[in-house]
Amino acid sequence: MKKIFFLLLTVTIIQFAQKKTFEQRADSVLALMNLEEKVGQLIQYSDGYATGGSTVGPKENMEELTRKGGVGSFFNVIGVKAIKKLQKVAVEESRLKIPLIFGLDVIHGYRAIFPVPLAEASSWNPSLVEKSARWQAIEAASAGLQWTFNPMVDIARDPRWGRIMEGSGEDPYLGSQMSAARVRGYQGKDLSANTNILACVKHYAAYGGAEGGRDYNTVDLSERNFRDYYLPPYKAAVDAGVGSLMASFNEIGGVPSSASKFLMTQILRNEWKSDAFVVSDWNSIGELIPHGVAKNLKQAAELGINATVDMDMQASAYYMHLAELVKEGKVNIKLVDDAVRRVLIAKFKLGLFDSPYKYLDEEREKKNVMSKDIVNVTKEVALETLVLLKNEKNVLPLKKDIKKLAVIGELANSNDDVLGGWAAQGRKEDGVSILEGIKNKIGMNTKINFVEGCKVLGEDKSGFEKAVEAVENADAAIVVIGENRSMTGEASSRASIDIPGVQEELAIQLIKTGKPVVIVLMNGRPLSFPNLQKNASAILETWFAGIQAGNAVADVLFGDFNPNGKLPVTFPRSVGQVPIYYNHKNTGRPHNPGDHYTSYYMDFDNTPLYPFGYGLSYTTFEYSAPVLSKTQIKKDESLKISFSVKNTGSVEGSEVAQLYIRDLVGSVTRPVKELKDFAKISLKPGELKNIEFTITPEKLKFYDINMNYIVEPGDFKVFVGTNSVDVKEARFSVVE
Ligand code: BGC
Numbered sequence: 001m002k003k004i005f006f007l008l009l010t011v012t013i014i015q016f017a018q019k020k021t022f023e024q025r026a027d028s029v030l031a032l033m034n035l036e037e038k039v040g041q042l043i044q045y046s047d048g049y050a051t052g053g054s055t056v057g058p059k060e061n062m063e064e065l066t067r068k069g070g071v072g073s074f075f076n077v078i079g080v081k082a083i084k085k086l087q088k089v090a091v092e093e094s095r096l097k098i099p100l101i102f103g104l105d106v107i108h109g110y111r112a113i114f115p116v117p118l119a120e121a122s123s124w125n126p127s128l129v130e131k132s133a134r135w136q137a138i139e140a141a142s143a144g145l146q147w148t149f150n151p152m153v154d155i156a157r158d159p160r161w162g163r164i165m166e167g168s169g170e171d172p173y174l175g176s177q178m179s180a181a182r183v184r185g186y187q188g189k190d191l192s193a194n195t196n197i198l199a200c201v202k203h204y205a206a207y208g209g210a211e212g213g214r215d216y217n218t219v220d221l222s223e224r225n226f227r228d229y230y231l232p233p234y235k236a237a238v239d240a241g242v243g244s245l246m247a248s249f250n251e252i253g254g255v256p257s258s259a260s261k262f263l264m265t266q267i268l269r270n271e272w273k274s275d276a277f278v279v280s281d282w283n284s285i286g287e288l289i290p291h292g293v294a295k296n297l298k299q300a301a302e303l304g305i306n307a308t309v310d311m312d313m314q315a316s317a318y319y320m321h322l323a324e325l326v327k328e329g330k331v332n333i334k335l336v337d338d339a340v341r342r343v344l345i346a347k348f349k350l351g352l353f354d355s356p357y358k359y360l361d362e363e364r365e366k367k368n369v370m371s372k373d374i375v376n377v378t379k380e381v382a383l384e385t386l387v388l389l390k391n392e393k394n395v396l397p398l399k400k401d402i403k404k405l406a407v408i409g410e411l412a413n414s415n416d417d418v419l420g421g422w423a424a425q426g427r428k429e430d431g432v433s434i435l436e437g438i439k440n441k442i443g444m445n446t447k448i449n450f451v452e453g454c455k456v457l458g459e460d461k462s463g464f465e466k467a468v469e470a471v472e473n474a475d476a477a478i479v480v481i482g483e484n485r486s487m488t489g490e491a492s493s494r495a496s497i498d499i500p501g502v503q504e505e506l507a508i509q510l511i512k513t514g515k516p517v518v519i520v521l522m523n524g525r526p527l528s529f530p531n532l533q534k535n536a537s538a539i540l541e542t543w544f545a546g547i548q549a550g551n552a553v554a555d556v557l558f559g560d561f562n563p564n565g566k567l568p569v570t571f572p573r574s575v576g577q578v579p580i581y582y583n584h585k586n587t588g589r590p591h592n593p594g595d596h597y598t599s600y601y602m603d604f605d606n607t608p609l610y611p612f613g614y615g616l617s618y619t620t621f622e623y624s625a626p627v628l629s630k631t632q633i634k635k636d637e638s639l640k641i642s643f644s645v646k647n648t649g650s651v652e653g654s655e656v657a658q659l660y661i662r663d664l665v666g667s668v669t670r671p672v673k674e675l676k677d678f679a680k681i682s683l684k685p686g687e688l689k690n691i692e693f694t695i696t697p698e699k700l701k702f703y704d705i706n707m708n709y710i711v712e713p714g715d716f717k718v719f720v721g722t723n724s725v726d727v728k729e730a731r732f733s734v735v736e
Pocket of ligand 1: 149
């Protein structure tokens, strides 16, 4: 015990000393800088924009700007050669030789594209997600990058919002696990290793709360809702040591994030004690003008720096006005110094001052970009992201010796859409389509008949007949439908969340043939398809599963991998139910079918199409009733809950056991369920495993009526189960 204590003390002292050193070193550089050079460190441009010609770009080209110390960072500069050229100018030709930091949106891979983040969250496997980020970092670092604008951790309860695909879904607990895992994966243990890159948690904050799910739209949340549900994943990233944050485009309650002292100063700096630097989103400081809180770019710059938004991405607000604002006495130089210090510390942590070319090795780039190893990892990850939504009569898995197989749908033959949105340097020639994956999987004895049937978009049904004929002549059919990769992501909100075009109609016609039909969905958001859900026997949700999508999906379709993904977000029956999420409040009039004056829709059930946490397996699991170590605890005590899960089927499988709680009476209303823990376990047929979760005071805390973050005494329900609905419960109480 003593030994551990001294070890921890030593580690803390070393960490403290190192931090000191970074700060001291940053200060020694700061002392040499003139005002223009200081401002320069706070400016970031994208390749292309800064080469002139743009109305908002600087007058110098990238090299000139770098030479005079007028820029701190570039992004979208691709490849070691191009990055090296600019870094050389910075460290050999600028007065103070301060290295640049190069960033890119490595959201789910640089060139080797992994499943989209929402899909990765479906794995409910933080160590796998960490591994994914680790490999993404290795590849991106080999391409010369030192910074990714990820993880995106915005909680999203609205599938109309296209960027739901970039995050981890609707839940603060799962979202926080994924957030921290990605930060650990990107940054590694030691940021100075040239395989590690700086992470940037975004979009701070609550960008996913856009009204109507329309991108960039207004967000208005009560502080309680904001702190309880939206804030935790950003905090988790900060606790995991994230090196930077990105201010979001949106306003919250009238204050745009890029001007928000509440977010930046009060929460980030004062409450969380973070010294991570903040970069604006693309021109989000400039957008303070259309938001209507700045009359011009100069005032926008003043608001941004005053809120401690340290780096101005693309707005040129700091470039044009920050030095002038300081000279006029409108901005205190201390604010600028603090911002510069934070940026310099990040560069020191990355080791860029000591070795500015350490990421820039063309040989390494050739070796590591799209290496065989990383491609294999993309498949390993993809397998765990696939969610089996329905499997009646055990249609799945299909037999490999099937004689005639029909494969239908434009998406089945797409090696591009599998990449999903925000695919950095991903190329379609690296993508394995579902059709190709199936062909790779099954032998020459199976005749595959691919028919498109219809396009993803549009009303053309002329291909239906041929598709029906193909299915009639086959032993089974795989029908791949959903969204194009460009239908989710930034600026890709949809007012409808139906399966686009006539695809669902086609699928229904194919099901009517009576042949075994497997629906494979490809999409970046929850879709609503109640009719298809009712009629189809088998549905597999594959999201956008990355370059190895086809091979991973084929493994599941033909039984070489038993699916174990679970939904990280609720699937509505209809867009009219949105926002719909599992951790909702009970209301004063919870729905009672016998009572008209209760909370429900006249035309739709209150329940979702698929609940949060849902996902099937080729085997079945049985949960025992949970047993509590105590039924009464004090506010600062913990209790344990144990139960067993048994594999009652005939194949090996993995299950995600989930723990939810409900605080029955509080000083403020509490959700009907809140995820508090989960465990992914693998079980052989007949095998039984015991699971134990600890309910700590931290898991019971919330913002009370006075906005204090505390445990309140009272009665709690605790639930364990295979998803947020199918659960077994127990009760305990907390006393003073
Ligand atoms: C997006 C960010 C992204 C940035 C830089 C913006 O439009 O909102 O998520 O990191 O562009 O590419």
